Structure formats: structure tokens, C-alpha cells
Amino acid sequence: MAVVTIKDIAKAAGVSPSTVSRVVSNHPRISKETSRKVKRIMEEMGYHPNVMAKSLVSKTTQTLAILLPRPAEELFKDFFFGELMRGILAHSTRAGYDMMLAAATSPQDEDDTISRLVFGRRVDGIILLSSRVDDPLIERLDKHKFPTVLIGRSEGQPHILSVDNDNVKAAYDATHHLIIQGHERIGFVSGLPNLTVSLDRMEGYRKAMNEAGLSVRPEWIVEGEFLQHSGYRAMSFMMSLPEKPSGLVVIDDVVGFGVLHGLTELGYTVPEDISLVSFNNIALSELATPPISSIDIGTYQLGYTASQMLIRRIQAETIHQNRVIIPHRLIVRDSSVHSISKRNS
Amino acid sequence: MAVVTIKDIAKAAGVSPSTVSRVVSNHPRISKETSRKVKRIMEEMGYHPNVMAKSLVSKTTQTLAILLPRPAEELFKDFFFGELMRGILAHSTRAGYDMMLAAATSPQDEDDTISRLVFGRRVDGIILLSSRVDDPLIERLDKHKFPTVLIGRSEGQPHILSVDNDNVKAAYDATHHLIIQGHERIGFVSGLPNLTVSLDRMEGYRKAMNEAGLSVRPEWIVEGEFLQHSGYRAMSFMMSLPEKPSGLVVIDDVVGFGVLHGLTELGYTVPEDISLVSFNNIALSELATPPISSIDIGTYQLGYTASQMLIRRIQAETIHQNRVIIPHRLIVRDSSVHSISKRNS
């Protein structure tokens, strides 16, 4: 590729590089005539401004980064992630920002990545996915006042920008839904215990159970990862108990798929034997057999809003709320309700 | 954030900026002592090299871009994409490259994005997803000899680097599998006709049908998008025909989910009434009811290999094959086989 610089254009147009630069940035005090001529020459010679050089002087990169949580490998297996990306990209593209995807394989690696991207001034802001309890990273970014938006929540840094759901309430609603269907033995298939989302949903589950005066057996609570695999395992464990739950709240639809598959395989019927509600409402939940009841957490909105807040912050606009809660709603499907007429049974 | 530059370090260490630069890049002819001292001071002052400045002089960015096909919005709805990204990121991260995600909303926008990223020298190479027939973009990149890898194939530029499946053979295999199960009326639910993957799979389908002496009715071929929605629509159309197919080859698992759901809803049984094979083998395919037979196209490998080829190309290493074909294999599940004992029927 031939590299055409601003100097080449200047020479060809018989003006100074300063003038070319002003034409490129549509500076107001440039004569129409000069502007037209320079633009024509840029076109002819195939000029494209060097983004790096521009960044260096403007000290801005027009780029954001999404930092994938450590086990990025796993993350992508959860389909929830794609929807989140859609939301983030929709807004950032519109606002003229490029998006960088940074995967970190180890904590050490994560530190290096942050150093490179953030302190190396490669990006203007960063979106953090999946908040862990006591995440040192959040503290580090916060201390340096680097524009950051967290999807989730952080206990240590209450003033950090964040977008989240009310996960306590969401889990409460899911559990309550099973309770009013008459279930008394309700289990909870959770995610990794170091994720705030796991803690919050657990809390909502317990709260609903307590309020209803139902007891929570420790063996009805199983932790795992966000993989169908985990759902399968959790299910086989619970179904081996002398006193089995009759309803399950499951941390994620993919895990829910695993649970459902396992139950079917063991000959149980959903919802007759076991009722099921999970979270995230991924596109395939409604296509499961039976369709899975799920808490829609507004995944796309979550991403869109995160991008919006981050860009506002970068552009030093006033931000009215440091913490935005995206509303959730329970989508009731056949996996949790007997009374809905089964179409093919 | 306080900005510490190489000059600050130089001053504090009592050496020249050149020396600091050499320490940073582990230049061999720097005394152990100087190196140690400078490193200590960098640590103390919190020095991080400015990536933009480095790029400007080195003319390399250590960054790749993935250009999302135009309707990126849709793409993310297909779960296949996440797996592809996993593969791409796994390798690129390992090789020390950052990844940029570029979404283009319109053709115009796509051009601007390319100009900015490629000609603005913001990235060192680019991975193109989803090859369309006669894609002008491929030609443009190829003409400028910009390091590019295409996931898919391009008729116009046979020498461009590409990673692909043998989609003709894959569809042949899928169709043949139905044929040896005794099906004679087999339909094909395709994707958008401007994608090479749609064309190739269609060809394989026709080929298998022809070889077996089976006729292909035009109404048994339906085109749509890669969404469950499309599967649903295709299915209702075909099931309204006087002569319905008894087997279906479906371009994508997500579409397959839609087909399956629709069939179940209409009271058909799979595979007894209709047998089904689709492509991509996404994680949830095996959890469908019944589990969906699918051609595993090695999605992760596809991404991994693309990244590998691109980085080799950038680093000017010898590339033995311009075009790499990732092998596929048919995963037979209950959706296409009567004889497998149904666990719960």
C-alpha cells in the first residue's frame, strides 16, 4: 500500500500541511475554494489520515474496550454474551467509537492487558463485564479515575459507574412465582460464588422463601458454572436426594437447558414433576421443550446503556445517575405452569 | 491520571530517553546496572509506554480487526458467532494481538470503517466474516495487499487467504444421511441467497439428491435468514404443501430450532413425521427435544485458524496454503434417526 501523508497532499495542492489538516477537520476559516481543491486532491491520491498520529496529538482514541472476565473461553459459551455485545456495539458504533475486545487468560495477564490498553492510552474508556466480589481491577481503574462502566455492581466502589439489574428482586420474583404455584420445596441452582450476580440472586431466593415461611435446605442449593453441563450435574444431585425439590430456580437459561435435558432423560416431566424458572431469557428459551420460563433482564439494554454512560463520561457530560438499574420481567412459559394448556400433550 | 513519559523517567534516572527506550525493549547492549535502575524508577513512577506513539514510529499496531458483516445486529443472534470468536481470540491473544470489533451498519458505513481502520493504519490485519457473493470489499482489500483472511470463500480473488469448510460436501453428507434413512422427499431450508455458504450448501443438497435419482421440487427449497423465526416460517410453508417433505436439511441450528418448535406446535413428531439435520452443531443442539442432528463444522477451529493465518501473513512468514479447509463431521442425534432407542417415549 502506498502511504500518502498530509505532506504529500500539501505539496500537490500547493498549500501547507496545516491547511490540509484544517480541511480534513472542516475548520471554519478555510476558503471554499481551497477546501474544494484540497479535497479533490485527497480523493485523487487516496489520502487517509493516520489514526495513530492523530491520537497521539489529540490524546483521544475514539475507542473503547470490553474487558472479558477471566475465563473468557467460558463466557462465549453463554449466549447471553452475544446479546450484550449487540447492545454495546449498537450504541458505540452510532457514537463513532470503535470497540476493542480484550481477553485475559490469567490474573497476571489481566493486569498486563489493562496496563497496555488503559495506561498505554490505547482506549478512552472501558466496560467491565461480570463483577466479581472484591475485584482489585475495579479499584485500580477507579483510583486512576479512568472512565469505566461496570456491568454488575461493586461493593467497594459505590460511586463507580455501573449498569445492573436488581438481581435480588429478580430472583425474588422468580421464586415467588413458583411459590404461588403451590411449590414448597424449591431449590436454587447458582453460579460461581465469587460473582455478585450469584450472591444477589441467592439472596432474592432466600428472601422469598423466608417471607413465605418455607425452609431452605442446604442441599437444595447447588453452585456451578454458567454451562449446561453444570445444570445437568446439579440436577442429578438434587434428584438423588431423599426429599427432592419440586421447583427449581436456575441462575441462567443455558444451565436451565442442562437441567431440563437431564430431567427429561431421567424420565421426569416438566412442569408436572419439577417446575423450572431461569434467568436471561436467551432467544432459545422459548424454543425448548417445554418452553422455559425466564426472567428477561433486558440484556440488550444493559449493553446499550453501559456504552451510553461510558461515552457520556468520556465526553465529560453530566451523568445523572452513577448506577442505572435495568428493569427485568418474568416471562412465564410452560416450564413453570401446569394450568397453561399444553399444545401437544 | 498523571502521565509519565519516557522523558520523565530519563530525567529521574539521569540517562537519556534513548536509553530508557532501549531498556523498555530489552535492547541487548544495555548494562545490567542501568537497566535495573531504570526499571526500578519506571516501577516507582508508574510508567507505561504510550501505545500510539510506539505505533506511529513502528508502523505496526499489534491489533487485528474483525469486520462484522452488515447486519451485525442479526449475527449476534446466531450463537455460532460466539464460538467463532472464542477461536479467534484464543489464538490472537496468545500471539500478543489485540482484537478490534468493527460493526458496519450500511455499505457506506462499511467503507468508512474500512478506510478508518485499514487505510488509517489502525490495525495490522483484518478478518472478514461471512462471504457474500461478489463482495467489493474483498477486492478492495486484496488490491491494496492488506493482510486479510476471509472466513468463507471468494470467487473473484482465488488467491486471497481463506478458511472455510467444504460446504458442498457437508450438505451432501447431511442430505445423503437422510437419503439412506429412506427419505425420498427432502427439503432444504436455506439462508440468504447472497451468501456463499447458502449457495454451497444448496449445491451439495442438489448433488446428493441428483445422485440418488431423487427429484428436487422448487417448493421444497425455502430461503430465509439465520434466525429461528425463519425456520418457523419455512416450516409452516412446507407443511402446507399438498406433498410435504419427510426430511429437512436446515442451514443452521438456530433455524433448526425454529423448525423443530413449529413442527412440535403443529403436532408433528420428529423424527417420525419429519426428520431433521442442520449445521453448525451449537452447544444447545444436543439439548433440544429431540436432540438435533447437526454437521459440526469445527467453528472454533475455523476462528483459530483464521487468526493463525492472518498473523503469519502479517509477520511475513511463509504460508503453505492460501486456502484451508476445516473438516466437518455429521453428529447423528435423534432428530434424524428412527432406530435409536428413544429414552423417554
Added chain:
DNA sequence: CTGAAAGCGCTTACAG
């Protein structure tokens, strides 16, 4: 309305 000059933060022959 336009140009000359300085500078963004780094690297790298060229000398020594």
C-alpha cells in the same frame, strides 16, 4: 484565510 514552528511520545540509525 493561511503558514511556520513546536510538539504529541516514542524509536533508531549514527557517532562516540
Added chain:
DNA sequence: CTGAAAGCGCTTACAG
């Protein structure tokens, strides 16, 4: 082993 100088491609006060 180390430094001074030039330069990567751009922008932006400062003059005029």
C-alpha cells in the same frame, strides 16, 4: 554501552 538528533504523521496556538 550510551547520547543527540531526526523523524513517525498529525494538530494547534501564534502570527500575519
